[in-house]
Amino acid sequence: MKEYDEFIFPNGIRLVHRQVSNTKIAHCGCILNIGSRDEKPHQQGIAHFWEHMAFKGTQKRRAYHILSRVDSVGGELNAYTTKEKICFYASLLDQHFEKAVELITDITFNSTFPEKEITKERSVILEEMAMYKDDPGDAIQDEFDEVVFKNHSLGYNILGTQESVRGFEKEDFYTFIKENLNTDEVIFSSVSALPFKKVLKIVEKHLKDIPTYRSERKRKPFEGFVPDTVIQSKSISQAHCITGTTSFSLHDKRRVPFFLLVNLLGGPGMNSRLNLGIREKYGFVYSIDASVTAYQDTGLFVVNFATEKQTLNRCISLLMKELKKLRETPLGSMQLHQAKQQLIGQLAMSEESNLGFMLMMGKSILDLGRVETLNEVFESIKSVNTSDLLEIANLILPEERMSMLTYLPE
Numbered sequence: 001m002k003e004y005d006e007f008i009f010p011n012g013i014r015l016v017h018r019q020v021s022n023t024k025i026a027h028c029g030c031i032l033n034i035g036s037r038d039e040k041p042h043q044q045g046i047a048h049f050w051e052h053m054a055f056k057g058t059q060k061r062r063a064y065h066i067l068s069r070v071d072s073v074g075g076e077l078n079a080y081t082t083k084e085k086i087c088f089y090a091s092l093l094d095q096h097f098e099k100a101v102e103l104i105t106d107i108t109f110n111s112t113f114p115e116k117e118i119t120k121e122r123s124v125i126l127e128e129m130a131m132y133k134d135d136p137g138d139a140i141q142d143e144f145d146e147v148v149f150k151n152h153s154l155g156y157n158i159l160g161t162q163e164s165v166r167g168f169e170k171e172d173f174y175t176f177i178k179e180n181l182n183t184d185e186v187i188f189s190s191v192s193a194l195p196f197k198k199v200l201k202i203v204e205k206h207l208k209d210i211p212t213y214r215s216e217r218k219r220k221p222f223e224g225f226v227p228d229t230v231i232q233s234k235s236i237s238q239a240h241c242i243t244g245t246t247s248f249s250l251h252d253k254r255r256v257p258f259f260l261l262v263n264l265l266g267g268p269g270m271n272s273r274l275n276l277g278i279r280e281k282y283g284f285v286y287s288i289d290a291s292v293t294a295y296q297d298t299g300l301f302v303v304n305f306a307t308e309k310q311t312l313n314r315c316i317s318l319l320m321k322e323l324k325k326l327r328e329t330p331l332g333s334m335q336l337h338q339a340k341q342q343l344i345g346q347l348a349m350s351e352e353s354n355l356g357f358m359l360m361m362g363k364s365i366l367d368l369g370r371v372e373t374l375n376e377v378f379e380s381i382k383s384v385n386t387s388d389l390l391e392i393a394n395l396i397l398p399e400e401r402m403s404m405l406t407y408l409p410e
Helices: 046-053 063-071 094-109 115-134 136-148 162-167 170-180 196-207 255-266 273-280 309-328 333-350 354-368 374-382 386-396
Strands: 005-008 014-019 025-032 076-081 086-093 186-192 229-234 239-247 285-294 299-307 403-409
Touching: 005 196, 014 196, 014 354, 025 094, 025 354, 046 076, 046 086, 046 115, 046 170, 063 076, 063 094, 086 094, 086 354, 094 186, 094 196, 115 136, 115 162, 136 239, 136 299, 136 403, 186 196, 186 354, 239 309, 255 273, 255 285, 255 299, 255 309, 255 333, 255 374, 255 386, 273 285, 273 299, 273 309, 285 309, 299 309, 309 386, 309 403, 333 374, 333 386
Parallel strands: 014 186, 229 403
Antiparallel strands: 005 014, 025 086, 025 186, 076 086, 239 299, 239 403, 285 299
């Protein structure tokens, strides 16, 4: 069976569908190549606000009817906003697939942004912002983006600022959409047991008459990273620390070996070097994680942890020791083999989620123009050698390249 089928409508919107057996659940979503990095300074937070407002009214539905359409048949309707994407998606029994397609199409392209709903949702988003600020583990990650991506839209908080959120009016949403929406950068992604022919017939019915949108938006690439160290006092009980640096873009072939390296350092496995070297050996942290995010033109590597104030400097020292080890000590053949097998296994397990695959499939086509098969990903992991990892570690992980943001208890 093919990994997936595709069809491009005359307006540029692309349908991608993967047929799977032994499931009665259909997952589908509309993924747009628009995110918070596309905002102008006075628009900070409007992409995320748009995501909220899509549920608040269309040309033929009020908020209640939107929220009830999928929930009333036991399904789930959801959305998210990232630096580069907005997505509206649903999961439900495949016998109701057309309900989801019609609703997602409606909220994506026909929102009316009722002024009363803008006022109400403004309060909801301000509460969401307050909730994140009350959680130092969440707040520090958002603020670290600003530290790394100074004076660039990649550093904007996805939620925006209180000032910007308080100022948005109906016309601001239409302006933002007009400035950024390209129908040839919209993917309708679907995973279910339904055959492609049936999916195409249903999706075509609701998407073929969507007008063609073209914008002249050009994303400003991020350049000129300068490492920085920021320390802030907070009314908290633990010290929170996040450190990291810029890394490889989505289009850089070194992204895969670096992902392998980061997974070895602080991935989800309990045997990661940071977990063993800082939590298990000393008990200094509850958790310590390393992760990497790739964007169109750059990437972000981070390590994040919380600890008692008196053990903070020791944790930082141990972290830097692990980074130095990656730069200076080649992995043995058995270590490299085990690291590859662990990552391959984790990726194979992640593909067990049909919802996750549906979202990944749409995002991958937007970013790369195709979906890599699992075997292709496995082969790229297997081809990584020790010298690749050493070279990348010395390029990305020198201590002097690291920015750091620390919250200290008052």
